[in-house]
Amino acid sequence: MTTRRLPRILKAVRRTALQAVPTVIGILILNFFLLRLTPGDAADALAGEAGAATVETLAALKSKFGLDLPVLEQLGGYLSNLAHFSLGVSPRYNQPVAELIAARLPNTLSLMGLALVFALLIGITLGALMASFAGRPTDRVLSVVALLFYSIPSFWIGLMLIVLFSVKLGWLPTGGAETIGANLTGWDAVLDRARYQILPALSLALFYVAIYARLTRDDMIEVRTQDHVRTARAKGLSPFAVTRDHVLRNALIPVTTMAGIHLAGLMGGAVVVETVFSWPGLGRLAYEAVMGRDFHVLLGILLLSSLLVVAVNAAIDILQAWLDPRIEVR
Amino acid sequence: MHGTDTFPTGSLAAKSLATDAEDRAAAAALGAERAPAPLPEPDFWPNVHAPDAARTVTADVARLAPVGRRHALLVFLSNPTAVAGLLILAAVVGAALAAPLLFPDDPLEMAGRPLQWPGQNPRFPLGTDALGRDVLAGLVHGARVSLLVGACATLAGLLAGILVGATAGYFGGVVDDVLSKLIEIFQTVPGFILLIVLVAIAQPSVPAIALAIAAVSWPQVARLVRAQFRAIKEKDFVAAARALGFGHGRIIFREILPNALPPVIVLASVTVATAILMESALSFMGLGDPNVVSWGSMIGTGRDLLRTAWYLSAVPGVAIVLTVLSLNLIGDGLNEALNPRLGGEG
Helix, strand or coil: CHHHHHHHHHHHHHHHHHHHHHHHHHHHHHHHHHHHCCCCCHHHHHHHHHCCCCHHHHHHHHHHHCCCCCHHHHHHHHHHHHHCCCCCEECCCCEEHHHHHHHHHHHHHHHHHHHHHHHHHHHHHHHHHHHHCCCCHHHHHHHHHHHHHHHCCHHHHHHHHHHHHHHHCCCCCCCCCCCCCCCCCHHHHHHHHHHHHHHHHHHHHHHHHHHHHHHHHHHHHHHHCCHHHHHHHHCCCCHHHHHHHHHHHHHHHHHHHHHHHHHHHHHHHHHHHHHHCCCCCHHHHHHHHHHCCCHHHHHHHHHHHHHHHHHHHHHHHHHHHHHCCCCCCC | CCCCCCCHHHHHHHHHHHHHHHHHHHHHHHHHHHCCCCCCCCCCCCCCCCCCHHHCCCHHHHHHHHHHHHHHHHHHHCCHHHHHHHHHHHHHHHHHHHHHHHCCCCCCCCCCCCCCCCCCECCECCCECCCCCEHHHHHHHHHHHHHHHHHHHHHHHHHHHHHHHHHHHHHCHHHHHHHHHHHHHHHHCCHHHHHHHHHHHHCCCHHHHHHHHHHHHHHHHHHHHHHHHHHHCCCHHHHHHHHCCCCHHHHHHHHHHHHHHHHHHHHHHHHHHHHHHHHHHHHHCCCCCCCCCCHHHHHHHHHHHCCCCCHHHHHHHHHHHHHHHHHHHHHHHHHHHHCCCCCCCC
8 A cells, every 4th residue: 555655645745846946936036025125234223223333334234244236146146045055144143044043943833833733622622512513502602712712813812811820820931931040951841841832822822723613613514414424323333433533534634734724824923922922933033133124034034934834735735645545646 | 923824714615606606607597598588670680599699798697696695684684693793893993983083182192190990090991001091092093093904905905816816717827827826925925924024114104004914915815716716717607708709808807706706705804804913913013103003002012011000901902802803703694694505504
């Protein structure tokens, strides 16, 4: 079985890689020209922060970072840098962009990962409940609850969670990534970090809980009417077993597709949530980069996050082809 | 933030709309059969095989539509949650319109002693902030900004999305390939980061923020409209229109677009909601228009006093949640009304 599936999957990998190339190049060029339109550059921002800068030092700064070259030359320089697997150097931090991003990326990824886990767990449970009571008051009430979750700004619920769990109850920390100066190791360090991650991940997840609940509900209702479910019920399986093994499993495929689509959104949402919880992730870095006109960092983040989205979408395509042989790899 | 996400209502609407349009086209055909137009005079006989072809106008479709529309309205109004959404939205719109009458003074001006809690002073039912500004006045004036940005961003996004999506879906081929790639590129870049960059480029002001939000919301509209056009352009009534020699413009705007609109309307109501969320997130981060009060900026300034005066952040947040919720409830109700097969079954 595996031998028959493998060539198909390799074919899919190659096709996706080929298709991704124009997308990524398009993103690069779009981003580059977009950022060129911004008034001011890194040198201006640095000079502004220093308070005083002569025309000469400003010019020296600009030529040091290559900001005085024509736009096309700058683009060419950036692309040739990329061809050598370098994202350039940040004038602001005076550090390679790749290093800056690498230092922040794990934080953002773990935040997004935990948020996605929360969203899927709570969402699928809610959706399964709604589908079991479809059309009845429980379903109606839960539908409105899901819509309510969908309507709450993530940064606001983050603040309210801080008020409740940090200020009033004192259970969880208000912000940051770990207890400073605690020097924990092993399991303690993991637990410590987890405590800092619960509130931000929850605020980020709430929005997606609503989406997965709704999707799971609709898909389960659709799957339930299909023949194989009727067969399972006729065999005398308990309603719970039917739901778990025959309905939910088939309803999950669309949910995984959506989870892939949401990656770009999660990344954007992380920017706001990271601000609320002073979480040292990519979102904070992106925000600081915009404020400091630090284009190389910003380009690097936009490129990397876009690549991540492309890669995850491809992975989900392939995963689904693996799960369900009927799905043709496009 | 949430700009690039698709709530299931939109995609589900798209799924069922193909059949919806089919039904309507079939109904139109039936109607034409039942009430045949009087045969044309022998001296005016343009087409032997379809004698009434010259008289066949889109009016046949239009004449049938109001019945469906009235029915949809009834379904919508019999849905308690949708009506609740409508009432909340009406209250918010009313407050926004009445803002200059209720609170003629600049809401950014000091009105009383700072940091009074809600209910403490009857002059300030929702309290005052750290600078002694009336929270209720800010809230009411903020409603204007939120609704204005939400509506303008959605209109601009709809316009761009419909143009691109219709062109891609109708013409197909290379045009479709290029435009689809463009849509994909915009959907791959994290929307909220792009939004921050755009606002930083344009300098924060209400029109700039609305346009920037439109720039991150149009791809979703374009995708939906493209899918709709691809499904509908294969229908018989479009083939008929083409056979009658109608131009591309007329077929796109008068034949296909009206049939493609119902799910777009549902998406639009949800887009207004997301636009309001995005505007509030931008203002919260200090990227809003500094010259106006906005719910997001009220939360942002209240954040510094979160430990002592958390009502400053809580109150405008509730306003955002209620407004966005009302729009989502309306979107939900519209979806059920326009796609009867979807809702309530089980």
